[in-house]
Amino acid sequence: MLTPLEVETRLERILLKVQKPGRYVGGELNVVVKAWDQVKTRLALVFPDIYDIGISNLGLQILYDQVNQRPDALAERAYAPWVDMEDLMRSKDIPLYSLESKHPLAAFDILGFSLPYETLYTNTLNLLDLAGIPLRTAGRSASDPLVIAGGHACFNPEPMHAFIDAFVIGEGEEVILEIIDTHQRCKRAGLGREELLLEMAKIPGVYVPRFYEVKYLDDGTLASIIPTFPGVPEKIVKRMVAKLPPPTTRFLVPNIDVVHNRVSVEVMRGCTRGCRFCQAGMITRPVRERTVDEIITAAQSAVDATGAEELALLSLSSSDYTDILELVTRIDEQFSGKHLTVSLPSLRIDTVSVELMEKLKDRRSGGFTLAPEAATERMRCIINKYITDEQLLETARQIYSRGWVNIKLYFMIGHPSETLEDVQAIADLCKRVLAEGREFLGSKAKVHAGVSTFIPKPHTPFQWVSVDTAEQIKAKQTLLMHELRGSAFKLSWTPPEDTLLEGWLSRGDRRMAEVVYAAWKNGTKFDAWQDQRRFEAWTGAFATQKLDPAFYTHRPRRADEVFPWDHISDTIRRKYLYNDYLRSMSGTIHLDCRENCDACGILPAFATTRREYPGIYWKCPEVRSPA
Numbered sequence: 317m318l319t320p321l322e323v324e325t326r327l328e329r330i331l332l333k334v335q336k337p338g339r340y341v342g343g344e345l346n347v348v349v350k351a352w353d354q355v356k357t358r359l360a361l362v363f364p365d366i367y368d369i370g371i372s373n374l375g376l377q378i379l380y381d382q383v384n385q386r387p388d389a390l391a392e393r394a395y396a397p398w399v400d401m402e403d404l405m406r407s408k409d410i411p412l413y414s415l416e417s418k419h420p421l422a423a424f425d426i427l428g429f430s431l432p433y434e435t436l437y438t439n440t441l442n443l444l445d446l447a448g449i450p451l452r453t454a455g456r457s458a459s460d461p462l463v464i465a466g467g468h469a470c471f472n473p474e475p476m477h478a479f480i481d482a483f484v485i486g487e488g489e490e491v492i493l494e495i496i497d498t499h500q501r502c503k504r505a506g507l508g509r510e511e512l513l514l515e516m517a518k519i520p521g522v523y524v525p526r527f528y529e530v531k532y533l534d535d536g537t538l539a540s541i542i543p544t545f546p547g548v549p550e551k552i553v554k555r556m557v558a559k560l561p562p563p564t565t566r567f568l569v570p571n572i573d574v575v576h577n578r579v580s581v582e583v584m585r586g587c588t589r590g591c592r593f594c595q596a597g598m599i600t601r602p603v604r605e606r607t608v609d610e611i612i613t614a615a616q617s618a619v620d621a622t623g624a625e626e627l628a629l630l631s632l633s634s635s636d637y638t639d640i641l642e643l644v645t646r647i648d649e650q651f652s653g654k655h656l657t658v659s660l661p662s663l664r665i666d667t668v669s670v671e672l673m674e675k676l677k678d679r680r681s682g683g684f685t686l687a688p689e690a691a692t693e694r695m696r697c698i699i700n701k702y703i704t705d706e707q708l709l710e711t712a713r714q715i716y717s718r719g720w721v722n723i724k725l726y727f728m729i730g731h732p733s734e735t736l737e738d739v740q741a742i743a744d745l746c747k748r749v750l751a752e753g754r755e756f757l758g759s760k761a762k763v764h765a766g767v768s769t770f771i772p773k774p775h776t777p778f779q780w781v782s783v784d785t786a787e788q789i790k791a792k793q794t795l796l797m798h799e800l801r802g803s804a805f806k807l808s809w810t811p812p813e814d815t816l817l818e819g820w821l822s823r824g825d826r827r828m829a830e831v832v833y834a835a836w837k838n839g840t841k842f843d844a845w846q847d848q849r850r851f852e853a854w855t856g857a858f859a860t861q862k863l864d865p866a867f868y869t870h871r872p873r874r875a876d877e878v879f880p881w882d883h884i885s886d887t888i889r890r891k892y893l894y895n896d897y898l899r900s901m902s903g904t905i906h907l908d909c910r911e912n913c914d915a916c917g918i919l920p921a922f923a924t925t926r927r928e929y930p931g932i933y934w935k936c937p938e939v940r941s942p943a
């Protein structure tokens with residue numbers, strides 16, 4: 317294995333030949349470099365996309381901070397090299413290395429991959445290969461690092477089961493420390509790899525696929541997924557942090573221009589709106605909020621530590637933060653006289669959102685974005701994101717009347733039971749919004765319609781439905797392209813190939829692992845990049861494996877079908893999801909469950925935790941029954 321010095325010497329010969337060498341050198345402000353030999357556990361956090369994207373990933377920054385606070389462990393980082401750098405690294409025999417110490421990744425005890433979305437799977441294989449680590453868990457020995465992964469995509473880990481030793485299901489802040497403790501204990505005891513993995517499998521929220529057996533029915537659907545070892549849980553229940561820990565503030569400051577050069581403070585986690593298409597809203601329940609004081613203090617510390625000029629206040633639904641008006645007012649006061657733009661994503665469609673943006677008018681970053689997701693009231697009932705057209709138009713009036721020229725509207729096509737009339741309604745609604753703008757701004761008013769395609773994600777009420785075919789998607793997109801012409805409109809959409817690929821990967825079972833492997837072997841990587849993704853390599857991989865891609869995307873599921881992710885529990889009851897799916901088909905909506913608990917199943921699962929953390933920071937009811 318190369319030493320860090322050897323890695324650096326080889327790097328010096330190639331760095332000036334690649335685009336943006338700053339991606340590959342580390343040394344950023346707030347980087348943590350610990351003495352390699354003074355710690356017991358060395359963890360490399362790996363984001364399998366390029367530095368420019370990975371550096372601002374909040375989850376990775378939190379874990380970096382969390383682990384580096386331990387005196388007995390270190391966390392370093394690695395990102396995917398862009399194709400020019402990878403070619404040179406391979407030709408000069410430079411393995412994937414960490415930015416901090418330049419140790420090859422193979423020298424670490426644990427590699428922690430961040431998998432927030434499924435189109436990072438082939439990059440994950442590529443990085444393991446570039447690191448010289450056996451791709452398959454079965455091929456790794458005691459001297460290889462433990463390869464773990466976490467992130468939202470891991471709520472269906474099966475397509476990556478062959479390559480990842482252990483998955484973290486849910487929130488990582490506490491469990492990462494337990495994984496390090498267990499690793500140290502097993503190392504002290506001289507346990508072998510299999511025994512180490514067995515110990516990992518006993519940590520709540522950790523899924524080790526090799527200890528589970530999958531059986532199939534004749535029709536190709538699953539018969540069962542059951543543990544094969546005593547002491548390994550039947551269901552892997554997600555980890556959930558009862559009280560959000562103090563926010564990370566010592567953000568790494570990139571040396572180069574990146575996608576989001578900003579500091580972020582997560583104001584709340586979870587969402588209780590219950591939009592039926594939204595996986596993040598389901599798997600991150602319950603809602604837990606930070607206090608305004610905590611957020612302000614963290615924002616100030618983060619700005620002081622980084623000199624950042626942009627602050628993102630993150631959550632799945634900013635308007636739902638209880639004290640949002642107070643927060644925005646105090647942020648404005650706190651940074652008075654300072655140049656700091658503030659982004660506030662996912663605002664509700666109402667005039668309160670306009671007031672919020674008005675308060676931030678000198679600090680706002682970007683335009684005004686609203687996400688009705690569907691354009692007919694029928695469809696909004698189906699997806700449970702109920703607003704009226706009049707609410708949307710009134711909000712648009714308020715926005716344009718205050719001088720905002722452009723409104724971005726997010727829609728989705730492909731919702732269950734959608735017809736071409738529902739898609740036509742998207743175009744019609746965009747035109748009505750533009751007409752409101754013209755009242756105030758004349759020909760300056762603009763509408764940007766961002767139209768993605770629905771994918772029925774695991775752990776949502778829509779997990780029983782199918783994805784539109786490429787032909788259906790194209791017909792709907794063609795209609796919108798035809799309708800939304802002219803310089804006042806901008807239309808962006810997701811290519812059908814991207815939708816299908818994400819659908820296959822997010823709904824796949826264990827057999828999909830061989831498709832991922834074959835696609836990577838066929839040269840696929842950077843699937844999240846439209847100019848890099850090679851769709852034909854994927855269809856070729858399905859053919860090689862004699863699997864039908866339509867099996868994963870284009871068939872409705874039986875009510876009792878065993879899903880590949882059924883042994884992974886986000887604690888929302890399956891029956892609740894199915895009933896909610898039935899409610900959707902009858903057009904029944906339910907409102908924010910903070911106002912009227914809908915008994916989704918979280919509280920029985922986390923009753924003890926809720927009892928230990930009573931009060932307002934959770935937005936679920938108190939648990940009053942005796943323990």
Ligand code: SF4
Nearest residue numbers: 909913914915916936
């Ligand atoms: S327990 Fe009740 S309030 Fe909490 S997330 Fe579930 S339905 Fe909503």
